[in-house]
Amino acid sequence: MSNSHDEYSLKHMSSLMGSRRQRAVDDGERSLIGSPSRHSATGGDLLDQDAPTPVFVYVLAFFSALGGLLFGYDTGVVSGAMLLLKREMNLNALWQELLVSSTVGAAALSALGGGFLNGWLGRRICILVSSFVFSIGGIILSIAPDKVVLLVGRITVGLGIGIASMTVPVYIAEVSPPHLRGQLVTINSLFITGGQFIASVVDGAFSYLSHDGWRYMLGLSTVPAVLQFFGFLFLPESPRWLLQKGRSQEARQVLGQIRGNQSIDEEYDAIRTNIEEEEKEAGGGGFIILRILGHGPTRRALIVGCGLQMFQQLSGINTVMYYSATILQMAGVRDDKQAIWLAAATSATNFVFTLVGVWLVERVGRRKLTLGSLLGTGLSLTLLAVGFLLSAQNSPPITLHPVDLQNSTCRQYESCEFCMLDPNCGFCYRENGTGVYDSSCVPVTQTSTDHAAWGRCSNQTEATDSPIWAYNYCPTSYSWVVLMGLILYLAFFAPGMGPMPWTVNSEIYPLWARSTGNACSAGVNWIFNVLVSLTFLHVAEFLTYYGAFFMYAGLVVLGLLFVQGCLPETQGLQLEDIENLFTGQLCSCGGSSPNGNRHVHYIRVKGNNYLPSDNDASDVE
Numbered sequence: 001m002s003n004s005h006d007e008y009s010l011k012h013m014s015s016l017m018g019s020r021r022q023r024a025v026d027d028g029e030r031s032l033i034g035s036p037s038r039h040s041a042t043g044g045d046l047l048d049q050d051a052p053t054p055v056f057v058y059v060l061a062f063f064s065a066l067g068g069l070l071f072g073y074d075t076g077v078v079s080g081a082m083l084l085l086k087r088e089m090n091l092n093a094l095w096q097e098l099l100v101s102s103t104v105g106a107a108a109l110s111a112l113g114g115g116f117l118n119g120w121l122g123r124r125i126c127i128l129v130s131s132f133v134f135s136i137g138g139i140i141l142s143i144a145p146d147k148v149v150l151l152v153g154r155i156t157v158g159l160g161i162g163i164a165s166m167t168v169p170v171y172i173a174e175v176s177p178p179h180l181r182g183q184l185v186t187i188n189s190l191f192i193t194g195g196q197f198i199a200s201v202v203d204g205a206f207s208y209l210s211h212d213g214w215r216y217m218l219g220l221s222t223v224p225a226v227l228q229f230f231g232f233l234f235l236p237e238s239p240r241w242l243l244q245k246g247r248s249q250e251a252r253q254v255l256g257q258i259r260g261n262q263s264i265d266e267e268y269d270a271i272r273t274n275i276e277e278e279e280k281e282a283g284g285g286g287f288i289i290l291r292i293l294g295h296g297p298t299r300r301a302l303i304v305g306c307g308l309q310m311f312q313q314l315s316g317i318n319t320v321m322y323y324s325a326t327i328l329q330m331a332g333v334r335d336d337k338q339a340i341w342l343a344a345a346t347s348a349t350n351f352v353f354t355l356v357g358v359w360l361v362e363r364v365g366r367r368k369l370t371l372g373s374l375l376g377t378g379l380s381l382t383l384l385a386v387g388f389l390l391s392a393q394n395s396p397p398i399t400l401h402p403v404d405l406q407n408s409t410c411r412q413y414e415s416c417e418f419c420m421l422d423p424n425c426g427f428c429y430r431e432n433g434t435g436v437y438d439s440s441c442v443p444v445t446q447t448s449t450d451h452a453a454w455g456r457c458s459n460q461t462e463a464t465d466s467p468i469w470a471y472n473y474c475p476t477s478y479s480w481v482v483l484m485g486l487i488l489y490l491a492f493f494a495p496g497m498g499p500m501p502w503t504v505n506s507e508i509y510p511l512w513a514r515s516t517g518n519a520c521s522a523g524v525n526w527i528f529n530v531l532v533s534l535t536f537l538h539v540a541e542f543l544t545y546y547g548a549f550f551m552y553a554g555l556v557v558l559g560l561l562f563v564q565g566c567l568p569e570t571q572g573l574q575l576e577d578i579e580n581l582f583t584g585q586l587c588s589c590g591g592s593s594p595n596g597n598r599h600v601h602y603i604r605v606k607g608n609n610y611l612p613s614d615n616d617a618s619d620v621e
């Protein structure tokens with residue numbers, strides 16, 4: 001369909017609608033077809049955009065997004081809790097790794113399984129289940145007597161995160177009016193980064209409580225979980241899911257409740273007709289994932305959705321967040337407590353810039369926001385890499401070679417750079433105004449990375465003349481380049497690549513494929529999250545830090561090409577119309593605009609349903 005043809009049809013239709021609208025207005029009837037906005041002729045104008053949005057939609061979005069808050073809190077809180085836990089429970093590296101990654105691994109599994117639950121039980125029940133699971137997980141964590149019970153608690157919480165991460169965006173998208181959908185779904189991502197920020201503040205506050213502080217850190221998530229559970233006991237199911245299950249009376253009632261005093265007939269008809277059409281098109285029966293893969297538009301939507309989630313994680317967000325404390329140490333922050341509070345500043349930056357995304361998403365659209373974000377993310381990663389490269393090239397030499405009775409690998413290194421890349425060693429040095437002196441590379445203790453196994457750095461004192469122990473980093477005068485890279489990275493990532501993969505995934509699948517599509521893409525997000533965070537230190541060991549960040553920058557360039565070629569704009573479209581954006585070839589999606597895929601459903605005039613083509617607008621497509 002050519003653009004000029006579209007334009008002709010739309011203009012023509014618009015004038016036809018214009019006279020009809022006039023008649024309707026003359027008749028004192030509120031017409032939903034006639035909004036002269038850019039949404040006219042799509043489902044987007046099935047609701048009057050100028051009418052105030054009922055507060056109820058915001059209440060629904062808030063209670064659902066508590067799932068995002070829990071997702072952010074439980075993934076964020078563990079780093080601070082681990083500092084206390086590893087001392088109190090004497091955890092070795094394997095147990096620390098297990099307690100951190102078991103949650104993300106469990107989230108991957110439950111996100112994949114959540115697709116089935118979502119289709120079967122509905123969005124509301126899934127949100128209730130996830131908040132219940134979160135509450136139980138929080139209670140287990142706060143009373144855990146040993147590390148095994150802690151592991152059970154972390155896995156339980158992960159199961160809740162997985163279900164919430166795939167259900168909440170879908171639920172919000174399904175209850176939102178089209179013109180607010182992007183903003184409301186993005187609020188879920190705001191709650192994720194908000195949860196991460198709250199977690200870092202809680203970590204900071206309870207880090208002073210060295211005995212049992214972790215119980216409060218891990219257990220506090222029970223509060224929002226219980227709030228969400230009780231809230232959702234009183235909140236309705238998604239009208240789209242109800243209609244799909246043939247519960248049309250309930251669907252109509254819920255839609256009416258959500259839309260307040262606006263007329264819902266047109267929206268209701270559009271959803272119903274679409275469900276019928278979809279069922280015919282995609283053919284019933286069989287495994288949904290096979291139907292998705294066998295049907296061109298849904299297969300392409302799935303590729304776009306999973307690709308976005310994969311590139312979100314491949315752009316290294318979680319290593320940047322995780323690595324922020326080390327970056328800050330490089331910048332000269334030596335005190336543990338200060339480092340914890342500065343890490344809170346990092347997550348605050350992520351949160352504040354997600355807010356920018358909420359503001360921008362309905363102004364510039366998903367596509368431009370994602371592209372701009374990727375471009376900035378790539379440039380900031382390059383800056384980070386250059387900062388690490390400069391630090392490596394100017395890495396302080398090792399001047400002292402004490403006799404190493406353990407015969408460790410540490411004695412072979414000539415500069416701090418290689419010493420810090422070896423996980424068994426750390427850099428022990430003194431410094432004065434002009435630089436580093438009296439430096440050595442010595443083994444780290446088995447029990448903690450805070451000290452050397454022996455020698456001058458084995459028992460740290462606060463005395464000003466005592467040597468400094470640097471594990472996993474090197475002192476450098478280029479830390480400001482790295483710090484700038486970090487801040488710019490978050491400022492670019494947070495408004496676009498952070499939230500858009502979740503937002504776009506909640507919109508691009510037709511109803512029959514929505515639960516499964518979101519389950520797969522959320523699963524891909526969690527799987528790549530585990531992969532990237534577990535491999536980071538090994539990648540850094542092989543490629544060095546600058547090599548690792550250059551690699552992420554390269555992956556971002558691939559992401560940029562992918563988004564440029566394949567991500568269509570979904571802004572302002574009725575969910576039911578979005579499938580049409582994927583009818584062309586995969587990598588021509590970028591060329592489709594909402595205007596190029598107008599799809600007219602029903603227009604109700606004075607209570608009658610008819611298709612425009614049945615009447616005077618027969619040349620309208």
Ligand SMILES: O[C@H]1[C@H](O)[C@@H](O)[C@H](O)[C@@H](O)[C@H]1O
Nearest residue numbers: 189192193317318498499529
């Ligand atoms: O969208 C979120 C957000 O950007 C978080 O900061 C990040 O930790 C998650 O992995 C991601 O999925």
